[in-house]
Amino acid sequence: MRSYKLQDIAKHDSERSCWVIIHNKVYDVTDFLHEHPGGASVILKYAGKDATLAYEPIHPPDALDKHLSPSQHLGNVEADAAQALEEERQSRRKTKDEIRTEEAHKRKPPLSRILSLADMEKVASQVLSHKAWAYYSSAADEEITHLENARAFSRFFFRARVMRPVGECDPSTTILGYQSAIPVFVSGAALAKLGHPKGEVNITRGAWKEGIIQMVSSNASLSYTEIMAAAAPSQVLFFQLYKNKDDSVAVERVREVERLGYRAIFLTVDAIVAGNREADIRSPWTLEDQESGTIPVWDENVPVDEVNLGGTAGALVNRDDKDMTWEKTIPWLRSITKLPIVIKGIQCVEDAVAAADAGVDGILLSNHGGNSTSMLSSVARFNQDIAGRQLDYSLPPIEVLHRIRLERPDVFDRLEVYIDGGIYRGTDVVKALCLGARAVGLGRAFLYAQSAYGEAGVIKITQLLKREIVTAMRLVGARNVAELKSEMVERVDWQPLLRPKL
Numbered sequence: 001m002r003s004y005k006l007q008d009i010a011k012h013d014s015e016r017s018c019w020v021i022i023h024n025k026v027y028d029v030t031d032f033l034h035e036h037p038g039g040a041s042v043i044l045k046y047a048g049k050d051a052t053l054a055y056e057p058i059h060p061p062d063a064l065d066k067h068l069s070p071s072q073h074l075g076n077v078e079a080d081a082a083q084a085l086e087e088e089r090q091s092r093r094k095t096k097d098e099i100r101t102e103e104a105h106k107r108k109p110p111l112s113r114i115l116s117l118a119d120m121e122k123v124a125s126q127v128l129s130h131k132a133w134a135y136y137s138s139a140a141d142e143e144i145t146h147l148e149n150a151r152a153f154s155r156f157f158f159r160a161r162v163m164r165p166v167g168e169c170d171p172s173t174t175i176l177g178y179q180s181a182i183p184v185f186v187s188g189a190a191l192a193k194l195g196h197p198k199g200e201v202n203i204t205r206g207a208w209k210e211g212i213i214q215m216v217s218s219n220a221s222l223s224y225t226e227i228m229a230a231a232a233p234s235q236v237l238f239f240q241l242y243k244n245k246d247d248s249v250a251v252e253r254v255r256e257v258e259r260l261g262y263r264a265i266f267l268t269v270d271a272i273v274a275g276n277r278e279a280d281i282r283s284p285w286t287l288e289d290q291e292s293g294t295i296p297v298w299d300e301n302v303p304v305d306e307v308n309l310g311g312t313a314g315a316l317v318n319r320d321d322k323d324m325t326w327e328k329t330i331p332w333l334r335s336i337t338k339l340p341i342v343i344k345g346i347q348c349v350e351d352a353v354a355a356a357d358a359g360v361d362g363i364l365l366s367n368h369g370g371n372s373t374s375m376l377s378s379v380a381r382f383n384q385d386i387a388g389r390q391l392d393y394s395l396p397p398i399e400v401l402h403r404i405r406l407e408r409p410d411v412f413d414r415l416e417v418y419i420d421g422g423i424y425r426g427t428d429v430v431k432a433l434c435l436g437a438r439a440v441g442l443g444r445a446f447l448y449a450q451s452a453y454g455e456a457g458v459i460k461i462t463q464l465l466k467r468e469i470v471t472a473m474r475l476v477g478a479r480n481v482a483e484l485k486s487e488m489v490e491r492v493d494w495q496p497l498l499r500p501k502l
């Protein structure tokens, strides 16, 4: 394989010929520039230069092998050049945002002081980079659904039963036949490495230690192989599928994860286009302004449409299938895999019924994390960090679950029903189970926990949830999940919405 001098690589610094260095390897990305999901301009910033630091937190290591042809892999940098690059990376001046996050990491509290998922989120908001926080916490438009997902739980009250023997209380369940220590799983969320260098693997290891199941995102920042390699031999991992518009590419992805041993496919159907998440879109500008100390002003010569309104989220879904249907896509998926299929992103009773009619194994009622508001101050909330990530004004999943219970309870006998979005407390989990959910997923909470404390953070929030779930089960009068019944929960309309109160 050829070796290159830095001066030679530096000559390829334009759209006409663009080479970049990643981990001391040299790539010709000229033809790839306009296929790059993140856009050509972000790569062009590194044309002729080392792009490792920009590439590393966002891309799984196998992205280059999967997306560039062998002829685009040119070779290595020369040995002394590799040394020089390493020194350059080490001596690089840190950005203001990097200095801020390093300081915040030094000051974060011991885990023993984290009493709730809200406490964990607060630490994450302090230690995460601006970009990561914007990407993780942002949601669509006015972020109403994001807020309502969590607040909707406050319309549901318990009708607790007393004088029942609850000395022994077992919160375990099965999900698609696999054991889970509590009725909680990790909902697949992209780009865990943005928050912590070990990324998704923190969740894999923590989930194993606490006996819960992780769903791995199609847009994970580690390769599906690396994540599976970090799993214990008998550990169960599910896979969240974004279906590529090209069926053959989608088949390859499904085959890959099946071969690797993932045990179920959660097909996401609510993110065929990216929601409008302004905090995410705005983030690079905020950082540029912060670094440069200047704020750009209007220039009449700049054309009106010269803005990338996709943000990180937009780039991640722009190759996905926008024409999926019950009639075409489900039989197609069934024909290429024997794995159980769950539809992720059901938002109304009619589609829950359609999924049951289509014969899938489960549905995840979800609007992609109209996350509960971040539990920070309400002022912060209305400034940026609440929000449903996709369709604002999509119904909160707990409301959809309640409607299925009232209007089509037969659905619960035909497939497993799960919900995610805005779950912060054991009581939220128990309410969902009373109404018929088999288990609930959490997305941001696991991203935040692993960002702040790595694997230990994942263990911590799972333990907190377990404690809260067991407490709530005992207090409503249930010894196990089978004893949680819809009669134990009442939906009220006299209660002004309480959550979030912080």
Ligand code: HEM
Pocket (backbone or CB within 6 Å): 020, 022, 027, 029, 036, 037, 038, 039, 042, 043, 046, 051, 054, 055, 058, 059, 063, 064, 067, 068, 131, 284, 311, 312, 313, 315, 316
């Ligand atoms: C060949 C060298 C590559 C370089 C230098 C590069 C660099 C970058 C940069 C700098 C960003 C934007 C980060 C930001 O907004 O802060 C980005 C985003 C992205 N890249 Fe690449 N990339 C490369 C290859 C690839 C490949 C092979 C793929 C796989 C298809 C890929 C997929 C993506 C995606 C999905 C995003 C959007 C995520 C985001 O904006 O945060 N990139 N890339």
Ligand SMILES: Cc1cc2nc3c(=O)[nH]c(=O)nc-3n(C[C@H](O)[C@H](O)[C@H](O)COP(=O)(O)O)c2cc1C
Pocket (backbone or CB within 6 Å): 135, 136, 137, 187, 188, 189, 190, 217, 218, 219, 220, 240, 268, 344, 366, 367, 368, 369, 370, 371, 372, 389, 420, 421, 422, 423, 441, 442, 443, 444, 445, 447
């Ligand atoms: C930062 C982030 C990334 C996400 N990435 C994906 C993804 O790649 N695929 C997917 O199906 N859902 C994704 N989701 C949605 C989650 O799977 C889940 O539905 C949502 O986070 C649940 O809401 P919660 O964050 O309030 O728990 C993402 C959510 C967040 C917050």
